[in-house]
Amino acid sequence: MARATTPSRSPGRPRSSVDAAVFAATLSTVHELGYTRATVDRIAAEAGVAKTTIYRRWPSKGALITACLVDAFGPLPLKEGASRAEVMETAIRYGAARITEPGIAAAFAGVFTDAIGDPALREILSTQLQDPYRLVLQEALGESEQRVLFFVDVVIGTLLHRMGMTGEPMAAADVDALVTMIQRELT
Amino acid sequence: MARATTPSRSPGRPRSSVDAAVFAATLSTVHELGYTRATVDRIAAEAGVAKTTIYRRWPSKGALITACLVDAFGPLPLKEGASRAEVMETAIRYGAARITEPGIAAAFAGVFTDAIGDPALREILSTQLQDPYRLVLQEALGESEQRVLFFVDVVIGTLLHRMGMTGEPMAAADVDALVTMIQRELT
DNA sequence: GGATTTCGCTACTAGAAGTATCGATACCGA
DNA sequence: TCGGTATCGATACTTCTAGTAGCGAAATCC
Numbered sequence: 001m002a003r004a005t006t007p008s009r010s011p012g013r014p015r016s017s018v019d020a021a022v023f024a025a026t027l028s029t030v031h032e033l034g035y036t037r038a039t040v041d042r043i044a045a046e047a048g049v050a051k052t053t054i055y056r057r058w059p060s061k062g063a064l065i066t067a068c069l070v071d072a073f074g075p076l077p078l079k080e081g082a083s084r085a086e087v088m089e090t091a092i093r094y095g096a097a098r099i100t101e102p103g104i105a106a107a108f109a110g111v112f113t114d115a116i117g118d119p120a121l122r123e124i125l126s127t128q129l130q131d132p133y134r135l136v137l138q139e140a141l142g143e144s145e146q147r148v149l150f151f152v153d154v155v156i157g158t159l160l161h162r163m164g165m166t167g168e169p170m171a172a173a174d175v176d177a178l179v180t181m182i183q184r185e186l187t
Numbered sequence: 188m189a190r191a192t193t194p195s196r197s198p199g200r201p202r203s204s205v206d207a208a209v210f211a212a213t214l215s216t217v218h219e220l221g222y223t224r225a226t227v228d229r230i231a232a233e234a235g236v237a238k239t240t241i242y243r244r245w246p247s248k249g250a251l252i253t254a255c256l257v258d259a260f261g262p263l264p265l266k267e268g269a270s271r272a273e274v275m276e277t278a279i280r281y282g283a284a285r286i287t288e289p290g291i292a293a294a295f296a297g298v299f300t301d302a303i304g305d306p307a308l309r310e311i312l313s314t315q316l317q318d319p320y321r322l323v324l325q326e327a328l329g330e331s332e333q334r335v336l337f338f339v340d341v342v343i344g345t346l347l348h349r350m351g352m353t354g355e356p357m358a359a360a361d362v363d364a365l366v367t368m369i370q371r372e373l374t
Numbered sequence: 375g376g377a378t379t380t381c382g383c384t385a386c387t388a389g390a391a392g393t394a395t396c397g398a399t400a401c402c403g404a
Numbered sequence: 405t406c407g408g409t410a411t412c413g414a415t416a417c418t419t420c421t422a423g424t425a426g427c428g429a430a431a432t433c434c
Contacts, residue, residue, distance in 0.1 A: 010410080011401075011402055011408070011409050011410070012400085012401070012402080012409040012411065013411040014410085015410090015412095016412075033304060034300075034303050034304015035300050035303065035304065036301060036304060036390095037304055037390095039389085040390080040391070041390075041391095049412085050412070050413045050414065051392090052393090052394095052412080052413075053411080053413075055391095055392065056411075060391085061392090105303065106304065109299055109300045110300045112300070112351040113221075113293075113296045113299070113351075114221075114223060115351060116221050116293045116296055116350070117222065117224055117293065118221065119354065122354060125352065130352060146360075146361075150361050153345045153348045153349045153352070153361075154345045154348075154365075156344075157341075157344030157345040157346070158340045159344070160344060160347075161299075161339075161340045161343055161347065162344070163303070164299040164300075164302055164303055164309075165309070165312065165317060165340070167303065167309055170340075173333075174340075178341075181372055182368075185364075185368055197379080197433090198377070198378050199377080199378040199379025199380065199431085199432065199433080200378075200380040200381070200430065200431040200432055201379080201380075201432065201433095202379090202381090203431090226421060226422085227421080228421080236382080237381070238423090239381085239382075239424090239425095240380080240382075242423065242424080246423095247422080247423080248421095248422070
Protein backbone atom coordinates (compact mmCIF):
# COMPACT_ATOMS: atom_id res chain seq x y z
CA MET A 1 0.00 0.00 0.00
CA ALA A 2 3.05 2.23 0.17
CA ARG A 3 3.08 5.23 -2.18
CA ALA A 4 -0.52 4.57 -3.09
CA THR A 5 -1.03 8.31 -3.14
CA THR A 6 2.14 9.10 -5.07
CA PRO A 7 1.32 8.80 -8.76
CA SER A 8 5.00 8.67 -9.68
CA ARG A 9 5.77 8.44 -13.34
CA SER A 10 6.31 4.98 -14.72
CA PRO A 11 9.90 4.07 -15.56
CA GLY A 12 11.41 4.10 -18.97
CA ARG A 13 11.77 6.75 -21.63
CA PRO A 14 8.80 9.12 -21.49
CA ARG A 15 6.73 9.77 -24.56
CA SER A 16 7.87 12.78 -26.45
CA SER A 17 5.17 15.43 -26.74
CA VAL A 18 4.34 15.17 -30.40
CA ASP A 19 0.55 14.82 -30.20
CA ALA A 20 0.00 18.42 -31.20
CA ALA A 21 2.39 18.14 -34.13
CA VAL A 22 0.68 14.95 -35.29
CA PHE A 23 -2.78 16.50 -35.04
CA ALA A 24 -1.65 19.53 -37.01
CA ALA A 25 -0.02 17.36 -39.65
CA THR A 26 -3.15 15.21 -39.83
CA LEU A 27 -5.48 18.12 -40.49
CA SER A 28 -3.08 19.72 -42.91
CA THR A 29 -2.66 16.52 -44.91
CA VAL A 30 -6.35 15.66 -44.89
CA HIS A 31 -7.14 19.17 -45.99
CA GLU A 32 -4.69 18.95 -48.86
CA LEU A 33 -5.38 15.43 -50.08
CA GLY A 34 -8.73 14.33 -48.67
CA TYR A 35 -9.33 11.53 -46.21
CA THR A 36 -8.60 8.60 -48.49
CA ARG A 37 -5.33 9.88 -49.92
CA ALA A 38 -4.08 11.23 -46.60
CA THR A 39 -1.91 8.24 -45.79
CA VAL A 40 -0.45 7.61 -42.40
CA ASP A 41 2.98 7.63 -44.01
CA ARG A 42 2.51 11.17 -45.24
CA ILE A 43 1.03 12.36 -41.96
CA ALA A 44 3.98 10.89 -40.09
CA ALA A 45 6.46 12.49 -42.47
CA GLU A 46 4.81 15.88 -42.16
CA ALA A 47 4.73 15.61 -38.38
CA GLY A 48 8.39 14.63 -38.34
CA VAL A 49 7.81 11.33 -36.55
CA ALA A 50 8.04 7.70 -37.56
CA LYS A 51 4.88 5.92 -38.67
CA THR A 52 5.43 3.35 -35.97
CA THR A 53 5.21 6.09 -33.36
CA ILE A 54 1.72 6.97 -34.60
CA TYR A 55 0.58 3.36 -34.42
CA ARG A 56 1.94 3.12 -30.90
CA ARG A 57 -0.45 5.87 -29.79
CA TRP A 58 -3.56 5.33 -31.90
CA PRO A 59 -4.70 1.89 -32.97
CA SER A 60 -5.91 2.84 -36.43
CA LYS A 61 -6.16 5.66 -38.88
CA GLY A 62 -9.82 6.17 -37.93
CA ALA A 63 -8.93 6.43 -34.26
CA LEU A 64 -6.21 8.96 -35.03
CA ILE A 65 -8.58 11.14 -37.01
CA THR A 66 -11.24 10.91 -34.34
CA ALA A 67 -8.76 11.96 -31.65
CA CYS A 68 -7.75 14.79 -33.92
CA LEU A 69 -11.37 15.92 -34.20
CA VAL A 70 -11.96 15.72 -30.47
CA ASP A 71 -8.87 17.86 -29.97
CA ALA A 72 -9.91 20.37 -32.64
CA PHE A 73 -13.47 20.84 -31.44
CA GLY A 74 -12.79 21.30 -27.77
CA PRO A 75 -15.32 22.54 -25.26
CA LEU A 76 -18.29 24.69 -26.22
CA PRO A 77 -17.68 28.30 -25.08
CA LEU A 78 -20.96 29.24 -23.44
CA LYS A 79 -21.49 32.59 -21.76
CA GLU A 80 -22.96 32.77 -18.30
CA GLY A 81 -26.58 33.83 -18.13
CA ALA A 82 -27.24 33.51 -21.83
CA SER A 83 -30.79 32.93 -23.00
CA ARG A 84 -31.72 29.66 -24.66
CA ALA A 85 -31.82 31.37 -28.05
CA GLU A 86 -28.36 32.77 -27.44
CA VAL A 87 -27.02 29.41 -26.34
CA MET A 88 -28.37 27.85 -29.51
CA GLU A 89 -26.89 30.53 -31.70
CA THR A 90 -23.52 30.29 -30.02
CA ALA A 91 -23.49 26.51 -30.43
CA ILE A 92 -24.43 26.63 -34.12
CA ARG A 93 -21.91 29.31 -34.99
CA TYR A 94 -19.24 27.51 -33.00
CA GLY A 95 -19.90 24.30 -34.94
CA ALA A 96 -19.94 26.16 -38.25
CA ALA A 97 -16.64 27.84 -37.44
CA ARG A 98 -14.96 24.57 -36.48
CA ILE A 99 -16.17 22.76 -39.59
CA THR A 100 -14.86 25.62 -41.70
CA GLU A 101 -11.34 25.10 -40.47
CA PRO A 102 -9.07 23.40 -42.99
CA GLY A 103 -9.31 19.64 -42.94
CA ILE A 104 -12.01 19.31 -40.32
CA ALA A 105 -14.90 18.58 -42.67
CA ALA A 106 -12.92 16.10 -44.73
CA ALA A 107 -11.71 14.35 -41.60
CA PHE A 108 -15.22 14.27 -40.18
CA ALA A 109 -16.73 12.82 -43.32
CA GLY A 110 -14.02 10.20 -43.55
CA VAL A 111 -14.45 9.03 -40.00
CA PHE A 112 -18.17 8.95 -40.57
CA THR A 113 -17.79 6.63 -43.51
CA ASP A 114 -15.52 4.30 -41.63
CA ALA A 115 -17.84 4.41 -38.63
CA ILE A 116 -20.84 3.12 -40.56
CA GLY A 117 -19.09 -0.18 -41.10
CA ASP A 118 -17.22 -0.17 -37.79
CA PRO A 119 -19.33 -0.17 -34.60
CA ALA A 120 -16.29 0.31 -32.38
CA LEU A 121 -15.35 3.50 -34.16
CA ARG A 122 -18.96 4.65 -34.08
CA GLU A 123 -18.93 4.18 -30.34
CA ILE A 124 -15.78 6.31 -30.02
CA LEU A 125 -17.28 8.97 -32.22
CA SER A 126 -20.55 9.09 -30.33
CA THR A 127 -19.03 8.95 -26.87
CA GLN A 128 -15.96 11.13 -27.21
CA LEU A 129 -17.14 13.68 -29.71
CA GLN A 130 -20.92 13.99 -29.56
CA ASP A 131 -21.81 13.25 -25.96
CA PRO A 132 -19.92 16.16 -24.34
CA TYR A 133 -21.83 18.64 -26.48
CA ARG A 134 -25.09 16.79 -25.98
CA LEU A 135 -24.80 16.90 -22.21
CA VAL A 136 -23.87 20.57 -22.08
CA LEU A 137 -26.72 21.47 -24.40
CA GLN A 138 -29.30 19.41 -22.54
CA GLU A 139 -28.37 21.35 -19.43
CA ALA A 140 -28.16 24.77 -21.03
CA LEU A 141 -31.29 24.43 -23.13
CA GLY A 142 -33.42 22.38 -20.79
CA GLU A 143 -34.37 20.10 -23.66
CA SER A 144 -34.63 16.31 -23.76
CA GLU A 145 -31.87 14.05 -25.00
CA GLN A 146 -33.92 13.17 -28.06
CA ARG A 147 -34.48 16.81 -28.88
CA VAL A 148 -30.83 17.80 -28.49
CA LEU A 149 -29.69 14.86 -30.62
CA PHE A 150 -32.11 16.03 -33.28
CA PHE A 151 -30.59 19.51 -33.20
CA VAL A 152 -27.09 18.08 -33.48
CA ASP A 153 -28.13 15.97 -36.46
CA VAL A 154 -29.58 19.00 -38.20
CA VAL A 155 -26.71 21.38 -37.55
CA ILE A 156 -23.73 19.12 -38.10
CA GLY A 157 -25.42 17.16 -40.87
CA THR A 158 -26.34 20.29 -42.77
CA LEU A 159 -22.89 21.80 -42.50
CA LEU A 160 -21.17 18.59 -43.55
CA HIS A 161 -23.52 17.99 -46.46
CA ARG A 162 -22.77 21.42 -47.80
CA MET A 163 -19.02 20.84 -47.51
CA GLY A 164 -19.31 17.45 -49.18
CA MET A 165 -21.40 18.66 -52.08
CA THR A 166 -19.59 21.90 -52.83
CA GLY A 167 -16.17 21.50 -51.28
CA GLU A 168 -16.70 24.88 -49.66
CA PRO A 169 -17.98 25.86 -46.22
CA MET A 170 -21.52 27.12 -45.91
CA ALA A 171 -21.89 30.81 -46.71
CA ALA A 172 -22.65 33.19 -43.86
CA ALA A 173 -26.16 33.90 -45.11
CA ASP A 174 -27.03 30.20 -45.00
CA VAL A 175 -25.56 29.83 -41.53
CA ASP A 176 -27.82 32.72 -40.49
CA ALA A 177 -30.78 30.87 -41.97
CA LEU A 178 -29.79 27.77 -40.03
CA VAL A 179 -29.65 29.74 -36.79
CA THR A 180 -33.04 31.28 -37.39
CA MET A 181 -34.64 28.00 -38.37
CA ILE A 182 -33.46 26.17 -35.29
CA GLN A 183 -34.16 28.99 -32.88
CA ARG A 184 -37.79 28.75 -33.98
CA GLU A 185 -37.73 25.16 -32.77
CA LEU A 186 -37.15 26.22 -29.17
CA THR A 187 -40.42 25.84 -27.33
CA MET B 188 -25.26 12.18 -94.20
CA ALA B 189 -27.16 9.00 -94.97
CA ARG B 190 -29.07 7.39 -92.09
CA ALA B 191 -28.57 10.50 -90.01
CA THR B 192 -32.07 9.96 -88.72
CA THR B 193 -31.81 6.20 -88.21
CA PRO B 194 -30.29 5.59 -84.79
CA SER B 195 -29.57 1.95 -85.65
CA ARG B 196 -27.77 -0.03 -83.05
CA SER B 197 -23.99 -0.12 -83.30
CA PRO B 198 -22.47 -3.40 -84.45
CA GLY B 199 -20.82 -5.92 -82.22
CA ARG B 200 -21.98 -7.90 -79.25
CA PRO B 201 -24.50 -5.89 -77.27
CA ARG B 202 -24.00 -5.29 -73.61
CA SER B 203 -25.75 -7.82 -71.49
CA SER B 204 -28.28 -6.27 -69.15
CA VAL B 205 -26.57 -6.72 -65.85
CA ASP B 206 -26.78 -3.17 -64.51
CA ALA B 207 -29.67 -4.02 -62.21
CA ALA B 208 -27.85 -7.07 -60.86
CA VAL B 209 -24.71 -5.03 -60.27
CA PHE B 210 -26.63 -2.28 -58.47
CA ALA B 211 -28.37 -4.81 -56.27
CA ALA B 212 -25.09 -6.53 -55.47
CA THR B 213 -23.47 -3.18 -54.74
CA LEU B 214 -26.10 -2.11 -52.23
CA SER B 215 -26.19 -5.53 -50.64
CA THR B 216 -22.43 -5.67 -50.23
CA VAL B 217 -22.12 -2.10 -48.98
CA HIS B 218 -24.94 -2.74 -46.52
CA GLU B 219 -23.22 -5.82 -45.22
CA LEU B 220 -19.60 -4.64 -45.10
CA GLY B 221 -19.63 -0.84 -45.26
CA TYR B 222 -18.23 1.29 -48.03
CA THR B 223 -14.55 0.68 -47.42
CA ARG B 224 -14.71 -3.07 -47.15
CA ALA B 225 -17.14 -3.48 -50.01
CA THR B 226 -14.53 -4.28 -52.62
CA VAL B 227 -15.23 -4.29 -56.32
CA ASP B 228 -14.14 -7.90 -56.41
CA ARG B 229 -16.86 -8.89 -53.97
CA ILE B 230 -19.50 -6.82 -55.69
CA ALA B 231 -18.61 -8.42 -59.03
CA ALA B 232 -18.71 -11.89 -57.53
CA GLU B 233 -22.08 -11.29 -55.91
CA ALA B 234 -23.47 -9.87 -59.14
CA GLY B 235 -22.15 -12.84 -61.09
CA VAL B 236 -20.04 -10.78 -63.48
CA ALA B 237 -16.33 -10.27 -63.98
CA LYS B 238 -14.66 -7.33 -62.32
CA THR B 239 -13.46 -6.12 -65.70
CA THR B 240 -17.05 -5.86 -66.86
CA ILE B 241 -17.75 -3.43 -64.04
CA TYR B 242 -14.74 -1.29 -64.93
CA ARG B 243 -15.87 -1.26 -68.57
CA ARG B 244 -19.09 0.47 -67.54
CA TRP B 245 -18.07 2.68 -64.63
CA PRO B 246 -14.67 4.33 -64.43
CA SER B 247 -14.17 3.98 -60.69
CA LYS B 248 -15.69 2.56 -57.55
CA GLY B 249 -17.00 6.00 -56.65
CA ALA B 250 -18.70 6.36 -60.02
CA LEU B 251 -20.28 2.93 -59.65
CA ILE B 252 -21.69 3.77 -56.24
CA THR B 253 -22.93 7.13 -57.46
CA ALA B 254 -24.70 5.49 -60.41
CA CYS B 255 -26.16 3.04 -57.94
CA LEU B 256 -27.49 5.89 -55.83
CA VAL B 257 -28.95 7.68 -58.83
CA ASP B 258 -30.70 4.47 -59.79
CA ALA B 259 -31.96 3.83 -56.27
CA PHE B 260 -33.32 7.31 -55.69
CA GLY B 261 -35.11 7.75 -58.99
CA PRO B 262 -37.52 10.55 -59.75
CA LEU B 263 -39.42 12.36 -57.05
CA PRO B 264 -43.07 11.25 -57.09
CA LEU B 265 -44.97 14.51 -56.88
CA LYS B 266 -48.75 14.69 -57.05
CA GLU B 267 -50.44 17.12 -59.40
CA GLY B 268 -51.88 20.19 -57.76
CA ALA B 269 -50.20 19.64 -54.42
CA SER B 270 -49.63 22.63 -52.20
CA ARG B 271 -46.08 23.78 -51.47
CA ALA B 272 -46.29 22.35 -47.96
CA GLU B 273 -47.44 19.03 -49.40
CA VAL B 274 -44.64 19.04 -51.96
CA MET B 275 -42.11 19.62 -49.22
CA GLU B 276 -43.52 16.88 -47.02
CA THR B 277 -43.57 14.42 -49.91
CA ALA B 278 -39.98 15.22 -50.79
CA ILE B 279 -38.71 14.85 -47.22
CA ARG B 280 -40.53 11.59 -46.58
CA TYR B 281 -39.38 10.27 -49.93
CA GLY B 282 -35.75 11.07 -49.07
CA ALA B 283 -36.09 9.56 -45.61
CA ALA B 284 -37.55 6.37 -47.07
CA ARG B 285 -34.79 6.00 -49.62
CA ILE B 286 -32.02 6.59 -47.08
CA THR B 287 -33.59 3.95 -44.86
CA GLU B 288 -33.16 1.28 -47.53
CA PRO B 289 -30.28 -1.12 -46.84
CA GLY B 290 -26.93 0.11 -48.04
CA ILE B 291 -28.07 3.51 -49.27
CA ALA B 292 -26.78 5.54 -46.35
CA ALA B 293 -23.44 3.75 -46.23
CA ALA B 294 -23.00 4.18 -49.97
CA PHE B 295 -23.93 7.83 -49.75
CA ALA B 296 -21.51 8.55 -46.95
CA GLY B 297 -18.73 6.73 -48.74
CA VAL B 298 -19.18 8.60 -51.97
CA PHE B 299 -19.29 11.78 -49.97
CA THR B 300 -15.96 11.10 -48.40
CA ASP B 301 -14.32 10.29 -51.70
CA ALA B 302 -15.92 13.35 -53.28
CA ILE B 303 -14.31 15.77 -50.84
CA GLY B 304 -10.89 14.92 -52.22
CA ASP B 305 -12.03 14.27 -55.79
CA PRO B 306 -13.56 17.21 -57.66
CA ALA B 307 -14.54 15.03 -60.63
CA LEU B 308 -16.59 12.76 -58.42
CA ARG B 309 -18.10 15.75 -56.67
CA GLU B 310 -19.18 17.06 -60.03
CA ILE B 311 -20.86 13.73 -60.86
CA LEU B 312 -22.56 13.68 -57.49
CA SER B 313 -23.83 17.22 -57.78
CA THR B 314 -24.93 16.98 -61.39
CA GLN B 315 -26.39 13.52 -61.59
CA LEU B 316 -27.84 13.09 -58.14
CA GLN B 317 -28.63 16.49 -56.66
CA ASP B 318 -29.51 18.65 -59.65
CA PRO B 319 -32.58 16.69 -60.82
CA TYR B 320 -34.19 17.09 -57.43
CA ARG B 321 -33.09 20.68 -57.14
CA LEU B 322 -34.68 21.62 -60.46
CA VAL B 323 -37.96 19.85 -59.74
CA LEU B 324 -38.17 21.44 -56.33
CA GLN B 325 -37.34 24.93 -57.55
CA GLU B 326 -40.23 24.60 -59.98
CA ALA B 327 -42.70 22.99 -57.56
CA LEU B 328 -41.88 25.25 -54.62
CA GLY B 329 -41.20 28.46 -56.46
CA GLU B 330 -38.09 29.00 -54.38
CA SER B 331 -34.64 30.17 -55.42
CA GLU B 332 -31.77 27.84 -56.18
CA GLN B 333 -29.99 28.95 -53.03
CA ARG B 334 -33.04 28.26 -50.93
CA VAL B 335 -33.65 24.81 -52.38
CA LEU B 336 -30.01 23.84 -51.96
CA PHE B 337 -30.29 24.88 -48.34
CA PHE B 338 -33.31 22.62 -47.88
CA VAL B 339 -31.49 19.72 -49.51
CA ASP B 340 -28.51 20.24 -47.22
CA VAL B 341 -30.73 20.22 -44.16
CA VAL B 342 -32.83 17.20 -45.09
CA ILE B 343 -30.20 14.89 -46.54
CA GLY B 344 -27.51 16.03 -44.14
CA THR B 345 -29.70 15.43 -41.11
CA LEU B 346 -30.79 11.98 -42.24
CA LEU B 347 -27.24 10.92 -43.08
CA HIS B 348 -25.80 12.27 -39.83
CA ARG B 349 -28.30 10.26 -37.86
CA MET B 350 -27.45 7.10 -39.81
CA GLY B 351 -23.73 7.69 -39.37
CA MET B 352 -23.89 8.34 -35.64
CA THR B 353 -26.34 5.61 -34.67
CA GLY B 354 -26.21 3.13 -37.51
CA GLU B 355 -30.00 3.24 -37.56
CA PRO B 356 -32.42 5.27 -39.68
CA MET B 357 -34.11 8.24 -38.12
CA ALA B 358 -37.19 7.38 -36.07
CA ALA B 359 -40.58 8.38 -37.44
CA ALA B 360 -41.13 11.00 -34.74
CA ASP B 361 -37.92 12.78 -35.70
CA VAL B 362 -38.80 12.66 -39.39
CA ASP B 363 -42.09 14.29 -38.45
CA ALA B 364 -40.17 16.99 -36.60
CA LEU B 365 -38.01 17.53 -39.64
CA VAL B 366 -41.08 17.95 -41.85
CA THR B 367 -42.64 20.44 -39.47
CA MET B 368 -39.45 22.43 -39.07
CA ILE B 369 -38.86 22.81 -42.77
CA GLN B 370 -42.47 23.51 -43.65
CA ARG B 371 -42.23 26.51 -41.33
CA GLU B 372 -39.45 27.79 -43.58
CA LEU B 373 -41.77 28.15 -46.55
CA THR B 374 -42.51 31.82 -47.01
C1' DG C 375 -19.51 -15.94 -92.95
C1' DG C 376 -17.01 -11.70 -91.69
C1' DA C 377 -16.64 -7.56 -88.92
C1' DT C 378 -17.17 -5.73 -84.52
C1' DT C 379 -17.87 -5.41 -79.80
C1' DT C 380 -18.49 -7.30 -75.19
C1' DC C 381 -17.74 -11.13 -72.29
C1' DG C 382 -15.09 -13.88 -68.55
C1' DC C 383 -10.69 -14.98 -67.07
C1' DT C 384 -6.01 -14.53 -65.50
C1' DA C 385 -2.23 -11.93 -64.45
C1' DC C 386 -0.34 -7.80 -63.25
C1' DT C 387 1.04 -2.95 -61.12
C1' DA C 388 0.81 0.53 -57.64
C1' DG C 389 -0.19 1.98 -53.35
C1' DA C 390 -1.80 1.92 -48.51
C1' DA C 391 -2.91 -0.19 -43.70
C1' DG C 392 -0.88 -2.32 -40.27
C1' DT C 393 2.98 -5.41 -38.08
C1' DA C 394 7.66 -7.03 -36.68
C1' DT C 395 12.17 -6.21 -35.42
C1' DC C 396 16.29 -3.89 -33.83
C1' DG C 397 19.67 -0.68 -32.40
C1' DA C 398 19.64 3.89 -30.26
C1' DT C 399 17.99 6.97 -26.83
C1' DA C 400 15.97 9.12 -22.61
C1' DC C 401 14.52 8.88 -18.08
C1' DC C 402 14.32 6.72 -13.22
C1' DG C 403 16.19 4.80 -9.13
C1' DA C 404 20.01 2.83 -6.59
C1' DT D 405 27.83 5.98 -12.45
C1' DC D 406 25.10 2.23 -13.96
C1' DG D 407 21.33 -1.04 -14.76
C1' DG D 408 16.29 -1.32 -15.84
C1' DT D 409 12.70 0.07 -18.69
C1' DA D 410 10.04 2.06 -22.21
C1' DT D 411 9.98 4.91 -26.26
C1' DC D 412 12.06 6.41 -30.61
C1' DG D 413 13.39 6.10 -35.66
C1' DA D 414 14.30 3.17 -39.42
C1' DT D 415 13.66 -0.62 -42.34
C1' DA D 416 11.46 -4.44 -44.06
C1' DC D 417 7.56 -7.03 -44.49
C1' DT D 418 2.58 -8.96 -45.17
C1' DT D 419 -1.95 -8.31 -46.78
C1' DC D 420 -5.39 -6.19 -49.21
C1' DT D 421 -7.52 -3.32 -52.80
C1' DA D 422 -8.15 -0.13 -56.88
C1' DG D 423 -7.41 -0.24 -61.37
C1' DT D 424 -5.11 -2.06 -65.95
C1' DA D 425 -3.57 -5.26 -69.76
C1' DG D 426 -4.19 -8.93 -72.76
C1' DC D 427 -6.37 -13.05 -74.26
C1' DG D 428 -9.66 -16.34 -76.52
C1' DA D 429 -14.73 -17.01 -76.61
C1' DA D 430 -19.33 -15.49 -77.52
C1' DA D 431 -23.08 -12.55 -79.43
C1' DT D 432 -24.97 -9.60 -82.75
C1' DC D 433 -25.36 -7.06 -87.35
C1' DC D 434 -24.73 -6.88 -92.33
